[in-house]
Amino acid sequence: MAFRSLLSLIKQRNNNALINNGYHNHRSARFVTSGAVSNDYDEETSTTAEVDDDDLRSRILRLRLPKRSATNVLQKWVLQGNSIPVSQLRDISNELRSSQRYKHALEISEWMVSHEEYELSDSDYADRIDLMTKVFGIDAAERYFEALPLAAKTCETYTALLHSYAGARMTEKAEELYERIKDSNLPFDALTYNEMMTLYMSVGQVEKVPSVVEDLKQQKVAPDMFTYNLWISSCAASLNIGEVRRILEEMSDGAGSDESWIRYLNLANIYVTAGHLDSASSNPLVETEKQITQSQWITYDFLIILYGAMGNKDKLDHIWNSLRMTKQKMISRNYICILSAYLILDHTKEAEYTNLRSTLQASASNYTIR
Template identity: 65%
Template sequence: MASGSLFLSLRRSKLGSLCALEKWKPVRFLSSGGALRSASEFHEEEELNTKENEDDLKSRIFRLRLPKRSVTNVIDKWVGEGNTVSSSELRHISKELRKSHRFKHALEISEWMVTHEEFQLLDSDYASRIDLMTKVFGVDAAERYFDGLPLTAKTTETYTALLHSYAAAKLIERAEEFYERIKGSNLSFTALMYNEMMTLYMSAGQLEKVSLVVEELKRQNVAPDIFTYNLWISSCAAALNIDQVRRILDEMSEDSGANDDWMRYIKIANIYVTAGHLVNAESNAAAVVETEKRITQREWITYDFLVILYAGLGNKDKIDQIWKSLRMTNQKMTSRNYVCVLSSYLMLGHLKEVGEIIDQWKQSTTTDFDISACSRLLDAISGLGLTEIANNFHMLLIERNCDPTNISE
């Protein structure tokens, strides 16, 4: 979900990940001049000097494992050798670098394109640059870059990118000021921009402001998406405003943009709101599962939704009970189940449980993996600085042939 709903590793090559997991100690090598070099530097130079069967620009750039190595020099050398490079190729390489959390190298590609006027920059290039500058140099640098852009480059995408930077850093006042500035820009915005503000307010516990954002979205005749509704419902559930949840579900069912997933979401939500599972303090999660052992795997998503709602309520005990009960059934767990409960524990800040769930996942026989969801979860764990847990999770994905760093979107 775009920010959405309640929801950010160093991704490495397989060899890099294995080394990190084993906590290897750097070996030092003597260069021909007698200077000490790290193992990483030694292997990097060795790779650069080795003639590969397939030599292309992306391969050369990805051999630069150390952030201090210059991507600009690699591109200049590639072009100097008489090779051509296109903007689409550079964008693709930058995207792959971002997926691997090699933000500095991705930013260098952006800078190289800026300095070569033959490359016409798109709105998405400016937006990407704002995001990369935030990650490499911080929000202030991204803000200065945005302010210095020509008016033609201050588009829906760049405005939304900077707003995302403020929201991700939980800079509420600056985000609110910029949000007001956006509303006065006379540009057309999608639900994504409003979702950013809703996510910020959810993360800050300012639930009452979420509905205000929805009201503004409707005043501007912007069509809400599934993430908008999810955030709105979650804020009402967290405030125990179940009547409002029902009204939102009714509105969703009348939305002309509803699809099969959308309608399934509504059905699931109605099951729990109507049955009172969300607010009934006497309900026992184990009993709920016991009475529905015959449910199909497809219907089992209802329990994922219940976990999310309890996460919105901040009720860890209920999440613990549901998870324990689900593990006791004879149904086979899916990656969706694991991603759901891990996301909930991350949102509530229960990091010990995150590590435990990943250990349980490693011991399971689960074979289905949602690459996109696992990639976002890996980003979220890494973004919180949980390096050891992130490495453990990354290793699980590698073992199951589901390494997000090797998947091209």
């Protein structure tokens, strides 16, 4: 990701992020099946009684090997006289993605596309782009996106492809798509701009981050906390502490009485001096606040991104390990921050582990798209 590996993560994320708005004019603009997923696989060996007695979800989750076909299971289920609501297909697909079984999740997506009775949402098409990236690679996802009808090229599908480029650090491709996004006149939210900012942070082009923020403001898109995290971190990475202070002043003007924003600003003001950022050997707040609340946790999200931008993996590891020992249940925003920080540092092993934890967490809390 960066994000929608990130955000697709990430946009599984919560978080994910991509909002299920419904698919406009789905009958006329529906995209036909690509034929990318083969049906020519045998089902998992099971006893007849076992298969007949359990539900569709159990049958598909028993397909442990990628060569087994979820399509065959779906077909047999229908031939036995059962119906399959679209909500059930989405739930099963989400669960498969949480366990990184992307090929089976893509087969479910293929089934939804090839059956006209299902109304596909913008998020369904965006998820398909993300899955095709994981199973067949970015080229396949790119071809799929370009072949979509104009009505299916929405904020969500554009952002899904941008996420794929950002995750692979394909800067030139991402920038070309970003220009198309800006020319599209579609109402994008902060997530799309965060994808570009994360990409620039991950490839060390921190000087390009402020221009993305300017684009966001020109489009009158409200920055979210993650936008500010990335923006401040890009300045900290170049030790532009004066600009960090100016950003914090801008945030203060819009913070109002929101407790989490006030705590964020207070902590940021403590850490923006070069001395604190460069020489602080630990973060006692994390060590002592074993009972921290989720509203307080946002301050540590800031530190995680900040230390990632500064290239300080030791402090990043220290904060992350300390937070994992607290009793507070993490949400997808927390995982997005740590995942992005490790990607910025190019520590993909830690990022992959964190990504798995984040998708499992998202699944456990009513799973939201990316």
